[in-house]
Amino acid sequence: MVGSISFKLPSEITVNEMMDNKVQNIFNNYLYKESLFKNREVLSTNFLPNTIVHRDTEIEIISSILAPILKGYKPSNVFIYGGIGCGKTVTIKYILEQLSKISNNTYKTIYINCKMKKVSDTEYRILSQILKEFDVLVPETGIATNVLYKKFFEEASKQNIILVFDEIDCLVNKIGDEFLYNISRSDSNISVVGITNNIYFAEKIDPRVRSSLAEEEIIFKPYNAEQLKDIISLRISDAFYENTIDDSVLNKCAALAAQEHGDARRALDLIRVAAEISERSGQTTITEIQLDVAKERINTDKLTEIVRSQPRHSQIVLESMMSLRKTSKGQWIDSRILTSDIYKSYNKLCENNGLNPLTQRRVCDLVNEYETLGIINTKISSRGRYGKLREVVFAVNEEMIAKIEGILLKINSY
Ligand SMILES: Nc1ncnc2c1ncn2[C@@H]1O[C@H](COP(=O)(O)OP(=O)(O)OP(=O)(O)O)[C@@H](O)[C@H]1O
Ligand SMILES: [Mg+2]
Structure with missing residues (x-):
């Protein structure tokens, strides 16, 4: 007897099998097709290039400021400003790497990206994060912050330290400037390198902290x-x-x-x-x-x-800011928006949406988050006898603003 071969008629192939075939084809094509990538990692966000071009001057200046640590002195604090993607992070990481090559264990460098989730949202967390660098592990909760400070300064007193806070504006937006005040005031041997792309950042911190932290200021120009x-x-x-x-x-x-x-x-x-x-x-x-x-x-x-x-209330805050950019005729105006007006407009929108409004303080936090995301900038301005006012300007261009409006419209129509 001839061996029986089993095959299926097209009508017997199930929907599942058809999908299986399709996906297998995609994977096989991917595996065996010629790719244009030799190494895709090189284009990923976290890749550190071996060569940094067009930042020679900045590298030389920052390295010279930090060099005294090699002979046991405390380098000046440095503030680095510059727009998005202009090489601040890659430059400082390169310098720290070079410094580590001549390390003689008399100093320590610590790099902290304050934008990372759960790193700098409370004083407790940032202190735990720093202590981790000294191999001191802190439980997630339960220790008084003054105990953490004490431990930190104790560790710091053993050697000179360069403490880099990248995206330092996120740290201040989340926990205020007291933490920086405590560090800059201390007579410890900590040199702080603060990095930000927010040009309004300096206005937000206590002038005493500002002058102490910005002993040296470097500005990275756009490429x-x-x-x-x-x-x-x-x-x-x-x-x-x-x-x-x-x-x-x-x-x-x-x-x-x-x-x-x-x-x-x-x-x-x-x-x-x-x-x-x-x-x-x-x-x-x-x-x-x-x-x-x-x-x-x-x-x-x-x-x-x-x-x-964004959570619903946060979207409404954004909508309030958008609506305040319009005149009654619906024309765009490039005015600054006052945070007090945002709160009024936000309340109205909550009422229209049948939602209980959050407190003004909470709404202020939500406004700050949009600043962290790079959608707006805020600025404190003095209005003579009327005191100080906080103003908001959009940090994205008109094309982007129109897109945000479209996205919000879509969300609202669901
Ligand atoms: N001069 C340079 N040479 C080589 N690569 C660079 C240079 N400048 C920037 N890059 C690359 O461009 C990307 C953005 O640079 P980087 O992250 O340093 O910018 P940034 O100034 O820190 O931006 P942000 O303010 O958004 O954090 C990175 O992938 C980095 O490797
Ligand atoms: Mg950066």
């Missing part, structure tokens, strides 16, 4: 298109196989990122997303068309994600 082109060129030679991208696409990418405040991160994101789009459609080169699609996708994705993921 121009040519510099951005050099930054991406360096990276793509490691990321892609040869001839994946031509010069005209590189120029366009650099020009687009130069318009976005000279942001190198934006330039690298554009290339990475464009490459992924190209790869998914089975191509092995990146063209201007994919770059345009990448630009749209990045703008929309980022904003949509931010706005959608």
